[in-house]
Amino acid sequence: MNKQFKLFASVTAVAAMTIGLSACASSDSGAGSERITYWASNQGESLTVDEEVLTESLDRFTEETGVEVDLEVISWTDLYNRILTAVTSGDGPDVLNIGNTWAVTLQQTGAFDPVEGDLLEAVGGADRFLAPSWATTGAEGETPTSVPIYGQAYSMYYNTALFADAGITTAPTTWDELVTTAKALTKDTDGDGTIDQWGVTHAGASVTQNAHQGFIRGVQNGGSTFDSDGQGTFDSAEQVAGATQFVNLMAVDKVMAPSDAELTQEAMGVTNLIDGKAGIIFSQSPLKNFASRDFTDWAVAPMPLNEAGDTGDKATESFVAGINLSVFKNSDNKEGAYSLMNWLTSDAEQAQLNDAYSSLPVVDAAYDDERFQTDVIKQKQDTLANHALPMPLVPEEGQMETLVGTALKNLFAQAATGTVTEADVQDALTDANNQMLAAQ
Amino acid sequence: MSRSVIDSTPAATDSSVSAPETRIPLPPRRRRRRSxxxxxxxxxxxxxxxxxxxIPMVLGVxxxxxxxxxxxxxxxxxxxxxxxxxxxxxxxxxxxxxQAFFATIGRTLLYTVLVVGFSWTLGMAAAVFLNSKFRGRALLRTFFLVPYALPAYVGTIAWxxxxxxxxxxxxxxxxxxMGLFDGDRPFWLLGDNAFGAMVIVNVWQLWPFAFLMLMAALQNVPNDVYEAAALDGASLWQQFRTITLPMVQPANGVLLLVMSLWTFNQFNVPFVLFGATSPESATLISPLIYQNSFGSWNFGLGGAMSVLLLLVLLVASAFYIRMVLPKGKNND
Structure with missing residues (x-):
């Protein structure tokens, strides 16, 4: 190697390392200007609708505070990985939405500002918020790193026209009643020998939807996904019993269309309900979809319990669903970010935004607004306040959702193409539990 | 460094030569300078x-x-x-x-063999077919390239x-x-059928590339050779086996290597067809690494699997290049 080459190689290596390491270091996000970046999750019927709703609100914010906001609405399929990338690189937005079930997992990364001091003051203190929603802002006993913005809860929505056709007058309140009702709804309406109307519809290929239902059914059967030491117990007898009940809707009871095993999004199930292809769906917020199709033949009822008279955790109808807001620790415009947190959680904007998205306000005062006096809202509010448990507040919650949701997705696929026994459910959940243990 | 001058005189030690010295200055040969x-x-x-x-590769390791x-x-x-x-x-x-890792390696190998095999066969057949002149040949060539020209995601979503x-x-x-399957609608994207569906989509996307490369290689095979073979009574199959295949062998070697590497690392097709988690029958190695990294936030395990994948492909490629690719002074 001659001298020229040695010199060249040395300079190249040093330059590459310098550029590489500087790229690994943190970056800017607004250079202290009166401009901040906000990543919003998809809450409306489309990303465009979200942009319209939020731009209107953020324009008012800019007018009031002088802080300009660069808004980016991110779909649910991308949001988690985008946050992950931002956390790893340190290059993220100033303020962002997170699914509230991710709050503890993301809290452990240390990437978000703790909600204390100025930030807690900016959002008006914890007492303004609904207690169940506030409980999802971080691990128990630790300073939260997020603040609720939208509340949600699962309810049972049903097609009243199909119920009337089948002579059913009341909504089922227990699991057995649900199966009986669903069987009455499942039929071949055009006489071609093929069933074209099903009792229940569900996005069987949606990992998230499966994880939610797996959690609810497990809790109703007296189970939990983690023990007191934070170890996964996905494969406990109670969890298996709950998951089996749910998968049996397709595998044994035959009241869920096998083709539901291919549905990847809840909205596809809602379409089935609207089109009269199914009578019942468990959903958080199908109202915007109903309105966009001018669909009025629907009613809402609490999710059925395992058995009549169940109390305590067994009477859980939903997990505390919703979206939280966090401030990125690397934000160099904390003042602007805190102002936005204050704005989005204010009573007036809570009423405005949650009305636009058919979700539930997370501050008590917003319920005084007449837009939240309807029966549907009262039903959902009751579920959220009195019959909802937070998803497990442990760092591994995110992995649990993926592993249990995927196990149920595979079980639905198996049910669609063959048979599923309780032993299959046990094996699938044991396998998911082992994967969690290996990752710890 | 000094420039050399070619001396055309006989060796200086040859004293028998008494003729006057005739040095003809030749243009200096430019020697490559390390500027x-x-x-x-x-x-x-x-x-x-x-x-x-x-740097990303080193970080991955x-x-x-x-x-x-x-x-x-x-x-x-x-x-x-x-x-x-x-x-x-x-x-x-x-x-x-x-267990999942080893089963997936085996499945990915089978997948690679099937996809590359079908793609190559289709590509070669189409290239040979379109190598002879006939009306509408240009139209067919364009038509055959459509799957390759379409963005991969669009084609896969359509499938x-x-x-x-x-x-x-x-x-x-x-x-x-057609009334097949006794009226039972099969699931193509669930269960065991998912593997076959994924092979079909990948072959659909890949075979035009094989077609394009082989067609270009066939352009260099002189027609005279075929004419001579035909005069000697060689059948079409014999012509293909003894003329076409050996003469496109250099292009073929590289083509098979590239297609195999692409297919072994395939991520887009299963991800778009099945989402973040594939059915077990259709889980390939790249999506498995993704699932382990992002599904369970176990990036160390995902990294380890990536390194193993890298080693397997490096060894296989090195072996292939040594044993199969033609030896020339530039690629030996």
Missing amino acids: PLAYWLILPAVLLELLVHL WIAFISLNQLTLTNWVNAPFVGLQNFMNGLDPNSSIG AFMFNNRDGAINQVLVDT
């Missing part, structure tokens, strides 16, 4: 190459030896070193992760719609129109 300028000119390209390829999860993600530079633990977890045949159990075009034709 530093060349290095500086390629410096930006080398820097970018290091940044885009080499490093991740395989550390415990990288949500607790260590923000300060990943200081994540604890765990030695070979991630490799042991991934390779332990008694663990569910290890996902077509394979849909309830409303997909494939079941409409096979079940509703």
